[in-house]
Amino acid sequence: MSDEVEDRRPLSRRIADELRKEIEDGRHAPGAKLPSQRKLAERFGAVRNTVDEALKILAQEGLVIAEHGRGVFVRVKQPLIRLGSDRYSPKYRESGLSPFLVECAKQGKVGKFEVLGIERIKPDKELAEQLKVSDKTKSVVRRENVFYADADPVYRVTTWIPWSIAQGTGLLQPEVPHQYGIHGIFEDKGHVMTRINDEITARMPTPDEVSYLNLSPGVPVIEVMHTSIDQDGEPYEVTRFVMRADMNGLSYNVPVE
Amino acid sequence: MSDEVEDRRPLSRRIADELRKEIEDGRHAPGAKLPSQRKLAERFGAVRNTVDEALKILAQEGLVIAEHGRGVFVRVKQPLIRLGSDRYSPKYRESGLSPFLVECAKQGKVGKFEVLGIERIKPDKELAEQLKVSDKTKSVVRRENVFYADADPVYRVTTWIPWSIAQGTGLLQPEVPHQYGIHGIFEDKGHVMTRINDEITARMPTPDEVSYLNLSPGVPVIEVMHTSIDQDGEPYEVTRFVMRADMNGLSYNVPVE
DNA sequence: TGACTCAACTGGCTTAAGCCAGTTCTACTG
């Protein structure tokens, strides 16, 4: 009998595969509750532990999410917030709307951000090199923000600015004293953003990131290391974005040079 | 006593935290073998199952990798292959070197790629819309490739080309009959790449992707949906890259418009 | 010397049983 082929793969994987197929077929709709672990165990002729294992696999894949005391649910895909390559475009600065707020509004969400901390620090070697400052003195200002869409933390942003630029600008205060925001200040200081360099990677979050971005299992983070370059080809600001991949995407619409 | 504070977090997480700290402190060097599960169980006063659980957490974070029969090892970070925004720049086409091969060579690796399949297919609705072709007929050619660095599969690439462009060009053959590659053909056909649009997301791999990219647990994938746009602002080719995040990064150095 | 066997290790996975902690709803109480 073809039933007898003896699948040598672990039972927990086979259960996960079966459930995955059912979810992809739509037999369990997004948001729907799966049968309880105890019921699934009975159905598959396995012990609850093994079903738990199978569900963990699906959770890691980002397909389901378990809620303690309530059940296991098929994860609902969030629409992505798209951070675009045009996010620094002058057109936004004049309208007064940040691309982030626009994206949130599109989804009927309220975007906001919080300042977590501002500090004048000694940069590490790599950063010092990027910004062409000394790594022996407190030569940069670091600003730390979190962005929210409604109540969900969406990304964490760290900005480093050479002290030579930040000095006397009020960039040590939480409230940025310029109508065009932080980049308005840079322009006043003679740095017009001419190019950007974004280095993009993805990875699993650290435990820290899990807690401050409120991440569920199976959600990677996208890390963007952004450098602003002025009219002289000189970098004058570095920003790191750590974004939850289930709510964010990037979009680069750029000329071929 | 401060020992008595009673950490209420699960034992497996506490063990994972402890081991993570040791790894980050360098007490276990990259590539080093951790003590066996049975020894760790003894050390932490837990049962082997619980240690296994803790190690799975670290594996999911991409910190360690278990090898059946051999032991658990601290993962060695791979240098990243950087796919740049300039990867379509004419400068590469003339030198005959693809950015991918250059990056591999930098790392002393041999890059190569394989054609997995070529087919003339009916596009799905979304793709048809992007390429402005009909979704009722076999209006696109799909080419499927895998790229390797030495023996490691690094990314999988799927390219869709409107049949109206591919027709009569030999794009249905594995060997691209043009000295400047596939993009040379497009130029001959009157489509000069003027802009690109890359949509970037990250997520956990599907089981399929795990097997064909040979992924270990805790490695996300980066997905890039790339559209080439010609001198008239018209899209004429769509490519999807699925890249393993532990070996790949992206880099966009672009003007602010 | 070289090929092979096998013991002693490694992680992988499952069963079995149980306690704990959230959630939900029902039925009772004031």
Add this chain to the structure above:
DNA sequence: CAGTAGAACTGGCTTAAGCCAGTTGAGTCA
């Protein structure tokens, strides 16, 4: 009727025990 106690559910995690399957190296045999 409002409020609440509690049963009956949910998943989370641990212990305990064992079999299985890769790996490695020591020792044996031809």
